[in-house]
Amino acid sequence: MPRARNPASPALPPAHDAWLSVVKxxxxxxxxxxxxxxxxxxxxxxxxxxxxxxxxxGATQQxxxxxxxxxxxxxxxxxxKLEQAGWLRREPDAxxxxxxxxxxxxAGDTLARRALAVQAEVVQRMxxxxxxAELRDLQRQMDAGSTALRAMLDAS
Numbered sequence: 835m836p837r838a839r840n841p842a843s844p845a846l847p848p849a850h851d852a853w854l855s856v857v858k859x860x861x862x863x864x865x866x867x868x869x870x871x872x873x874x875x876x877x878x879x880x881x882x883x884x885x886x887x888x889x890x891x892g893a894t895q896q897x898x899x900x901x902x903x904x905x906x907x908x909x910x911x912x913x914x915k916l917e918q919a920g921w922l923r924r925e926p927d928a929x930x931x932x933x934x935x936x937x938x939x940x941a942g943d944t945l946a947r948r949a950l951a952v953q954a955e956v957v958q959r960m961x962x963x964x965x966x967a968e969l970r971d972l973q974r975q976m977d978a979g980s981t982a983l984r985a986m987l988d989a990s
Contacts, residue, residue, distance in 0.1 A: 884946035
């Protein structure tokens with residue numbers, strides 16, 4: 835049940851409550867994923883790297899950072915940590931001597947698939963009450979919002 839607003843508070847745009855719902859869902863999803871991935875011995879950032887390499891084998895660190903919504907400097911440390919754990923390996927890029935292509939090891943592939951199954955379960959449970967048409971509409975709306983936010987970043 836929504837809380838009553840203080841009549842002296844500034845008026846909020848109609849989209850405010852919808853925005854808060856998106857933020858709340860994002861944070862709760864983050865918390866659930868963090869909890870469930872911990873059972874696999876993974877942090878959320880490690881999961882992002884492993885799953886993105888599963889989906890984009892041979893990606894460079896720069897490409898992986900873009901797919902994982904992670905800063906390049908953070909990605910460098912993560913790749914080193916995951917390589918040390920034996921979950922990924924670097925191979926020289928045949929066309930660019932400065933770049934390395936990243937690949938999952940067999941152990942990394944197994945772990946990435948387990949992590950992806952956890953993610954799929956969380957997403958399925960989170961969206962179970964929505965029809966495919968509602969989910970397509972939600973995706974369209976969030977894509978439009980992302981486009982507007984990207985334009986704001988690019989303009990500054």
